[in-house]
Amino acid sequence: MDKMELVILETSDVHGNIFPINYGNNQPSDVGLGKVATLIKKERAKNSHVILVENGDLIQGTPLTYHYARINSGRSNPMIVLANELNYDAAVFGNHEFNYGKEILASAIEESKFPWLSANILNKETGEPYYGKPYIVKEFETGLKVGILGLTTPYIPNWEQPQHIEGMDFADAVETAKKWVHLLKNDEKVDLVVVAYHGGFECDLETGEPTETLTGENQGYQLCMEVEGIDVLLTGHQHRQIEGNMINGVIVIQPGNNGIALGKVTLQVEKEDNGWRCVHKTSELLSVTDVEADQGLLEKVSAYESDTQEWLDQPIGKIEGDMLVRNPMEIRTQDNALIEFINRVQMEVAGVDISNTALFDNISPGFPENVTMRDVVSNYIYPNTLKVIRITGKDMKDALERSASYFKQYDGGEIEVNPAFSTPKPQHYNYDMWEGIDYLIDISKPIGERIVKLEYKGNPVELEKEYDVVMNNYRAGGGGDYIMYKNKPVIKDIPTDVSEFIANYILENKVVKAKVNHNWKVIY
Structure with a gap:
């Protein structure tokens, strides 16, 4: 095969939303992994080469996840139950992953059938990635090799309880990316580099003018401008809906929050003598509005929902x-x-x-x-x-x-x-x-x-x-x-x-x- 199409799907900042409801009043709402799942399955049915990445802030944010973490954590994490069912290729740590403490997070990681990535959350003693895997390499039957590097906003110590991040250092995302992207290209010999970054943009996407105080919380623009070799930048954290933008040759995307949309990046690649080359890139958001939730998926966590609803109405x-x-x-x-x-x-x-x-x-x-x-x-x-x-x-x-x-x-x-x-x-x-x-x-x-x-x-x-x-x-x-x-x-x-x-x-x-x-x- 001399040409192929690769689709990268992204969820980010789902914040514990599964069911398409507003828990404040139990009215229907266009949110949640149930609806996103329908879109994921449609995309997989249409495309034979798909990568699915969760970009952080998955396990916290609704009464359902609160009830699980604080009252009934003796069973599998409901967000991980569904992520496993959807066959994610990888997940990245968001800042809210740490909110419920180290024990809940450790259980989530252990239960996951996919790796959790972050190259810049480091072990204070060794300087190595705290959670083991900074990246994965996905190889397709055509020989195409895709490196997926995980990065997390290093601003977490400004928000999180110290005991929840004990023993961790949070390194600069840009400097960390330079090291690992170079390794992916030169040692792993990947054809494409996808950076999944739980962080957003500190500058206007068109002009490059700063849009916020440059604290290091959001370094998406800097990643595109300063790190050579990135093909795709998946972003999050800011809860923005970003599609169709290219920065310095890097296609970028951000799918909002609470499962209101699925991010989709489409890459057209061609085989050359020294590997595969991307010849065309697009990014778009697939809205969950008017999408039916995947009832089979929701059924997997219906017991969690029943327990939560009973607790909420006390x-x-x-x-x-x-x-x-x-x-x-x-x-x-x-x-x-x-x-x-x-x-x-x-x-x-x-x-x-x-x-x-x-x-x-x-x-x-x-x-x-x-x-x-x-x-x-x-x-x-x-x-x-x-x-x-x-x-x-x-x-x-x-x-x-x-x-x-x-x-x-x-x-x-x-x-x-x-x-x-x-x-x-x-x-x-x-x-x-x-x-x-x-x-x-x-x-x-x-x-x-x-x-x-x-x-x-x-x-x-x-x-x-x-x-x-x-x-x-x-x-x-x-x-x-x-x-x-x-x-x-x-x-x-x-x-x-x-x-x-x-x-x-x-x-x-x-x-x-x-x-x-x-x-x-x-x-x-």
Whole structure:
């Protein structure tokens, strides 16, 4: 055979979504591995040479995976059950793979019938890849050899619990790629190099202009420009939908999140005297909208789903008053009962009198009168734990200014979100609201000059004075560009999920009164 077509299929950032539903209300939703499976099978039926890669953030993200990891982990991981059924060729570690701890991750790896790859997660002692395999080589009957290199965003230590990544170093993705791509081309003699990178793009795909602070979290553009020999770059992490783009001869793709699409790269290759050469590349996203879920696949994990649904519908208590979310922007512009309640739970658990938290997503429903576990996990969607860190008044003001940058400068019309918090990826979870201090945000002022009042117990916050504040572990590590928190003294580490604390508080009190003390608001 002198010519052949190779299809590379990618899933990424599935985040535990299997069934095509929204767990907050159990309504149908165009998400999940069940629908993606139908597309995978169609592609395999049409094409004889297919590689299927999972690009990270697979095993965490829904009540189903939470229930498995925290309550009923004595059986196989449901995400791995399905990935095995779909015959993945390889998977890459995403940052959320570590959220449930080393034990859950180790079980997932052991149960997988495919290798997990990451060339830049290294063993601190040996400097070798921590999980063994940096790459695989897939050889077809035609003699075509394809190298698949796995890379993970090295920014993980800024977010993750230290005990979950103990003994690991996270090396720069670009420098690591240079080493291993060279080895694949020269030692393994592969014809094509596919880099599966759990990370996104730090620059505009067309112009190369930086689109974010260059922290090393996303290095996709740099990989294309600086690493010689890459043919295909599979990306993720940012939850973007990217198709049809070529950067410096490298075809790139990113299939969104939650299983809303399957990434497809098609390569036309021709045989030459010294091996195979790619002569044409395309990338496209196959949407799961109007696709029927693979019922046979869903049946494999139906017991997990039944157990999760039963757990979600357990009533745990009542809310007296209003804690519903009707308008997310309104929640973020003045003190409200839902955020105040979560902050007060954090303060009680931590034994401190200052706290911050966020409304993580615009689809957060708030708490109805009769609260179930479903309501808790649909509002507090991450497996965050709590930390108390000691910060200065200046750190506090800097953090509030960072949050205040969430809003565009007010021009007399509607209050709008700063595009830096919505594009290319929604980051509503990076806007914090505080309890235990009194403050005003004036969005008519320039970014960096918006905190016009900041008081603690009736007195101005002193910039040099130290304050103990409880927040989630992601934020305490500096996640969301809250660099003022990095390397601050940890006064308390509370390694229990915040959702558990919220549920337990409601269970113990039975009735929770919605309260608002109006300690902060946005003005203009």
